[in-house]
Amino acid sequence: MAERSFTQEADKLRLGAGETFRGEAILAVAKALLQSGIAYVGGYQGAPVSHLMDVLADAEPVLDELGVHFEASASEATAGAMLAASVNYPLRGAVTWKSTVGTNVASDALANVASGGVTGGALVIVGEDYGEGSSIMQERTHAFAMKSQMWLLDPRPNLTAIVHMVEKGFELSEASHTPVMLELRIRACHVYGRFEARDNRRPPLGLAQAMANPVRDTGRIVLPPANFAHEHEKIAERLPAAVAFIKRHRLNEFLGGAVGPCGIVVQGGLYNTLIRALELLGRSDAFGNTDLPIYVLNVAYPLIDDEIVGFCADKSSVLLLEEGQPNYIEQAFNHILRRRGLGTRVVGKDLLPMAGEYTGAVVRDALARYLAQDAGHSAEQAEGQGADTGTEKSAGQGTDKAAPVAPGHNAAGLDPSVADSLAATVPARPAGFCTGCPERPVFSAMKLLEAEMGPFHISCDIGCHLFSILPPFNLGNTTMGYGLGWAGASAFNVPADRRTISVMGDGGFWHNGLASGVGNAVFNRNDNVLVIIDNSYSAATGGQDLLSSRGDNPRRSTRHTIQDALKGVGVDWVRTVDTYKVSTVKATLREALTTRHKGPKVIVAENECMLTKQRREKPLVKQRLAAGERVVRERFGVDADTCTGDHSCIRLSGCPSLTVKPNPDPLRDSPVAHVTDDCVACGLCGEVAHAARLCPSFYRADVIQNPGPWDRRLARWRGRVIGFLQARADKARARVAF
Numbered sequence: 217m218a219e220r221s222f223t224q225e226a227d228k229l230r231l232g233a234g235e236t237f238r239g240e241a242i243l244a245v246a247k248a249l250l251q252s253g254i255a256y257v258g259g260y261q262g263a264p265v266s267h268l269m270d271v272l273a274d275a276e277p278v279l280d281e282l283g284v285h286f287e288a289s290a291s292e293a294t295a296g297a298m299l300a301a302s303v304n305y306p307l308r309g310a311v312t313w314k315s316t317v318g319t320n321v322a323s324d325a326l327a328n329v330a331s332g333g334v335t336g337g338a339l340v341i342v343g344e345d346y347g348e349g350s351s352i353m354q355e356r357t358h359a360f361a362m363k364s365q366m367w368l369l370d371p372r373p374n375l376t377a378i379v380h381m382v383e384k385g386f387e388l389s390e391a392s393h394t395p396v397m398l399e400l401r402i403r404a405c406h407v408y409g410r411f412e413a414r415d416n417r418r419p420p421l422g423l424a425q426a427m428a429n430p431v432r433d434t435g436r437i438v439l440p441p442a443n444f445a446h447e448h449e450k451i452a453e454r455l456p457a458a459v460a461f462i463k464r465h466r467l468n469e470f471l472g473g474a475v476g477p478c479g480i481v482v483q484g485g486l487y488n489t490l491i492r493a494l495e496l497l498g499r500s501d502a503f504g505n506t507d508l509p510i511y512v513l514n515v516a517y518p519l520i521d522d523e524i525v526g527f528c529a530d531k532s533s534v535l536l537l538e539e540g541q542p543n544y545i546e547q548a549f550n551h552i553l554r555r556r557g558l559g560t561r562v563v564g565k566d567l568l569p570m571a572g573e574y575t576g577a578v579v580r581d582a583l584a585r586y587l588a589q590d591a592g593h594s595a596e597q598a599e600g601q602g603a604d605t606g607t608e609k610s611a612g613q614g615t616d617k618a619a620p621v622a623p624g625h626n627a628a629g630l631d632p633s634v635a636d637s638l639a640a641t642v643p644a645r646p647a648g649f650c651t652g653c654p655e656r657p658v659f660s661a662m663k664l665l666e667a668e669m670g671p672f673h674i675s676c677d678i679g680c681h682l683f684s685i686l687p688p689f690n691l692g693n694t695t696m697g698y699g700l701g702w703a704g705a706s707a708f709n710v711p712a713d714r715r716t717i718s719v720m721g722d723g724g725f726w727h728n729g730l731a732s733g734v735g736n737a738v739f740n741r742n743d744n745v746l747v748i749i750d751n752s753y754s755a756a757t758g759g760q761d762l763l764s765s766r767g768d769n770p771r772r773s774t775r776h777t778i779q780d781a782l783k784g785v786g787v788d789w790v791r792t793v794d795t796y797k798v799s800t801v802k803a804t805l806r807e808a809l810t811t812r813h814k815g816p817k818v819i820v821a822e823n824e825c826m827l828t829k830q831r832r833e834k835p836l837v838k839q840r841l842a843a844g845e846r847v848v849r850e851r852f853g854v855d856a857d858t859c860t861g862d863h864s865c866i867r868l869s870g871c872p873s874l875t876v877k878p879n880p881d882p883l884r885d886s887p888v889a890h891v892t893d894d895c896v897a898c899g900l901c902g903e904v905a906h907a908a909r910l911c912p913s914f915y916r917a918d919v920i921q922n923p924g925p926w927d928r929r930l931a932r933w934r935g936r937v938i939g940f941l942q943a944r945a946d947k948a949r950a951r952v953a954f
Contacts, residue, residue: 330395755827
């Protein structure tokens with residue numbers, strides 16, 4: 217069960233010529249693939265393109281009508297290898313994943329397909345997860361494109377441009393016999409808009425037809441001597457063909473003014489940010505109408521020498537917006553211009569940060585300095601007194617420009633000193649587990665066990681469980697990649713007084729961990745411990761089904777247990793625990809760490825992802841309430857009179873619904889623990905309190921909505937009894953006080 221269903225939106229994929237598509241960019245990409253006549257598509261989910269896989273999964277009836285094969289690949293390497301179908305056959309295919317971590321996994325397959333080349337169009341759609349909101353190492357896809365000589369598209373973030381580049385990407389691939397990468401940043405993936413649809417196309421050659429008429433060309437296989445010929449072919453044939461196609465079809469764009477002493481060069485994906493920054497400076501309107509010449513690099517690699525020279529020939533300087541480092545494009549620009557004898561100054565990382573996301577505030581500040589220094593304008597003109605472009609806005613739009621923001625201020629308009637003061641006052645808010653997350657109790661148990669046995673080396677993995685390295689748990693020493701949790705501790709497979717603990721999710725287990733972690737541990741007789749968090753879905757990527765998912769999937773094979781897979785590769789010490797039973801998890805961990813059994817020891821900690829469970833159950837509860845049915849909802853609370861204000865419960869669980877409130881006892885100053893209405897009744901707070909022997913202040917209550925007659929009578933009876941007992945207690949206290 218994915219976190220979002222696109223079943224209704226999938227009908228938009230049937231729109232034909234003359235109709236207008238409206239919606240999200242991810243859905244538009246799927247539509248563009250169908251309009252391009254693909255024969256197959258696959259990939260692995262990951263932000264910011266997880267929803268593309270969800271769209272394709274929900275749209276399989278539409279794909280079936282067109283004869284398009286779709287696979288939810290086991291990993292990015294599996295998806296990359298799918299492109300082999302386009303090597304010998306004129307079959308168009310596309311794959312998708314999160315970059316750069318996904319590209320790392322697929323790099324072997326990509327290097328091979330890029331070396332041998334393709335006959336049919338091959339498109340790799342990568343989610344470029346670079347910037348402040350990223351959860352991965354800060355690297356760029358650009359290096360991979362250069363390394364393997366794959367062309368890299370970076371379209372402007374609007375639906376018409378994105379759809380156009382998807383379609384042209386296939387044509388470029390076929391014209392140059394080279395796989396093409398198309399990168400989409402997170403804002404581009406989720407931008408909304410419209411474009412004029414075209415009819416979907418069935419693939420001219422079906423997969424079954426290709427299988428019935430196999431083609432064998434050893435010149436496309438990466439073996440000597442063909443692999444040496446591939447390198448020459450890339451430079452002598454494929455690159456010139458790509459350059460000619462890009463120029464002929466004008467994939468890069470020249471926008472804004474036609475002439476001027478300065479200009480701006482921008483990666484296509486940063487175009488919207490640039491226009492917003494110019495708007496804040498009064499040099500553009502919201503529609504991109506500006507007198508400044510702009511060269512938009514919708515193709516980030518290869519660069520087109522003639523276009524660069526033509527744009528820069530009449531300019532004393534250009535500002536180049538290239539996000540991230542190294543500054544590949546800036547270096548190439550300088551090389552091209554100097555080789556052609558042009559003295560145009562390329563202003564880039566000397567005004568802009570070498571690394572980090574180019575937000576609107578960052579770009580605005582750099583633009584203000586550039587326009588003041590290099591364009592011959594005063595700072596006041598650069599900040600809002602630019603010449604009127606003379607353009608008209610569409611009917612119904614306002615004519616007032618956005619008020620300029622001082623370059624020294626941040627995006628919120630705050631003076632840096634004020635921002636620094638806020639940063640020092642407001643505590644950091646690290647990422648954490650969702651309310652009721654079934655993974656949190658496992659790390660509560662680890663924390664309690666560390667208090668008894670001392671610290672352990674803990675090798676982490678990619679997934680929600682990686683939040684355990686942050687407060688309040690502060691567990692974990694390293695993380696090496698998706699499914700590499702146990703492999704990350706393989707060097708510690710030596711005789712010692714203490715064993716290591718490794719953590720892996722069910723998604724990582726099926727992605728890479730079964731072979732790279734578990735198989736490796738069995739083969740090398742690893743004597744350490746692995747904890748597999750099995751929450752029924754690939755939770756961290758959006759709730760997609762796995763081999764071990766409990767529910768039935770009409771198009772996939774599920775219900776293959778992790779325990780069977782472990783035993784199948786030779787693990788004979790396997791324990792299964794309920795994640796919410798903190799005492800049981802703690803005891804099982806202790807057993808694994810102290811047993812005399814030699815060899816791999818694996819604990820499978822099971823419970824459903826609470827976020828996905830709530831997404832499924834809340835609409836059903838809402839329907840029952842609307843129908844007047846009786847609904848009982850569990851929740852937990854803290855008895856303020858019993859709570860001592862120790863707050864160990866908070867430090868050992870970190871649940872967002874567990875907070876503090878003023879102490880009702882006037883003789884005590886410490887605030888007491890409090891459970892908010894966000895509680896989903898997972899019971900962890902009480903479990904932790906019991907396992908740690910903290911206090912008896914937690915209680916469980918049933919909240920009844922739409923109560924029946926019996927519920928009302930019972931509530932009145934309980935109220936009378938409690939009132940009677942409370943009155944007696946009040947009288948006793950009054951006598952003592954007197």
